[in-house]
Amino acid sequence: MVTIDIKLKPCPFCGAFLKNEAPSTIWCHPQNSCLLSLRGIVGADQIAQWNTRYDAKGKKVLDND
Numbered sequence: 544m545v546t547i548d549i550k551l552k553p554c555p556f557c558g559a560f561l562k563n564e565a566p567s568t569i570w571c572h573p574q575n576s577c578l579l580s581l582r583g584i585v586g587a588d589q590i591a592q593w594n595t596r597y598d599a600k601g602k603k604v605l606d607n608d
């Protein structure tokens with residue numbers, strides 16, 4: 544079994560970090576007043592989507608690292 548070091552960006556709305564409780568593969572937004580409260584994401588595609596951000600002009604923000 545391969546362990547993948549997954550780095551998720553904080554929520555763009557409230558700054559919260561999604562939590563994953565092994566062995567679950569679901570990354571869940573903590574419960575708070577955020578519109579994404581308790582929203583879960585699963586799999587590499589959704590994680591990549593979560594980590595994709597755009598600036599105020601709609602331009603994709605690229606990671607520097």
Ligand SMILES: [Zn+2]
Pocket residue numbers: 554555556557558559572577578579580
């Ligand atoms: Zn949030």
